[in-house]
Amino acid sequence: MTEINLQVEEKDDRIDRYLSQHLRDLSRSRIQQLLEQGQVQVNDKLCTSKKVTVQSGDRISITIPEAKPLDLQPEAIPLDVLYEDDSLIIINKPAGLVVHPAAGHESGTLVNALLAHCTNLAGIGGVQRPGIVHRLDKDTTGAIAIAKTDQAHQHLQAQLKAKTAQREYLGVAHGSPSAESGTIDQPIGRHPVDRKKMTILPVDKGGRTAITHWQVRERLGNYTLIYFQLETGRTHQIRVHSAHIGHCLVGDSVYGSGRSVGVNLPGQALHAWRLRLQHPVSGEWIEAIAPLPPAFITLLDVLRRRTAALTPRHP
Template structure:
């Protein structure tokens, strides 16, 4: 248990949670509110469980921060391809086949298990000793993924995604040849009404959520196309659902694809989180990382280029 003692120096009229958030920048406001609600904050020697009281000059505030509870998961030594790391965040190039979160059917061997081994002394997020998965990649989608190490970083990175200031760019190989060079797909996405394991274009009235994908052709490869995607929103399976909906599913996609073989042994869909740009939660500097595509992706491109050259 860590104890922090503060004395308010001047009359600010700030609410208790706002004052503590300013004084303790390593703790997010939501974490501070949680500590207040749990009775871990005293004002002038009395426990205070409401965040809304106003502090005034001379007030003595005592804050107890419980040790982060260990996550009930096994740390596992799994190799990680690290693109960027400091004491606040970690950016990895995720391989195909690696599930991000433990789930039914994937109790271990996940990215979270690997992170617990790589970062054994995590300070904790929301009072639990765990890495903060800010955004997810499907099991067989490769590429850049950001992980928060601290509560502050987790809240800051989530806010960037919600404000659409963080930029996520993907490379994908699709079936067919779009008639135009670029476009925007603005179609809401929700759970498939019949198959609960799938997502689908679902109207807002039926429970779908706004989903916007920007795309631009990088290379035409006969009856295939290499496309640069940029996400404006981050719905589950967004690029895969949108691509299939406009008649150009991602090559190798086992759920939304055409089922046609391209003659290249792919571990899953040919979709790669290529570039990630975000603001550092403490320094506020912009960080931009590029994740090299896996060998299977580059091999697919080489094969399709050869075929396109022969047929032209």
């Protein structure tokens, strides 16, 4: 348990705003939670309302309970760490690793691994857990950022909402797009029949705005290496959008044709290649690049050899 004492020196302000400006390690929502839980006193009197106005000279006392342990077991699963400090960690996620526990995946997830790896988790919302800011599908590989503190969690979420954080992917798709680049602006929602799938769905029927920018990186016969940049982060967004324009990702058994390319892939050929974000404390820009996984490299090598073999040689 931690106790913090402050004396108000500035002009009057709402207590939740005042505390969020002076306690940078706590998010405003966490401060409001502490107020509701009766953990804040003003001039030795209990304060439970976030709308109370504090005046110059007021004495504020805040008690922060120890973060409750999460009802999940830490598991010593090896992690490929691209960046780490006291505020956040960026992992190069392998294929097959589920990000968060859910029905059918109660253990063996990235969260279980992080609980074992991060021994100094401050916790999110009073619970000792890593803050998942964005997710990657089970079989999508690459860079994923996780917050270690409440403040970092809020800051990173705000960056994604404001579109200042950049998420860049590389994928191998079937076919060869007629254009060199483009933008797919089609809303995505839960499939009305198959609830495990997402689909293009009008906003008035429950779809949410989804925007994907793409650019051809390399044409490989009847396949294409494509660079994707997300403007929004809907579930299965790149996979659904790629299928929508007629160029589903290689290895995608859910949204693709299931055609084999002769390479043993663990899932869809989609890799979160680069993640660029602003550090939640220092404000400096961080760029994490996740090396391509072996199966992705093998796929490119095979497709390049096939393309070269089919290219006519001039005397």
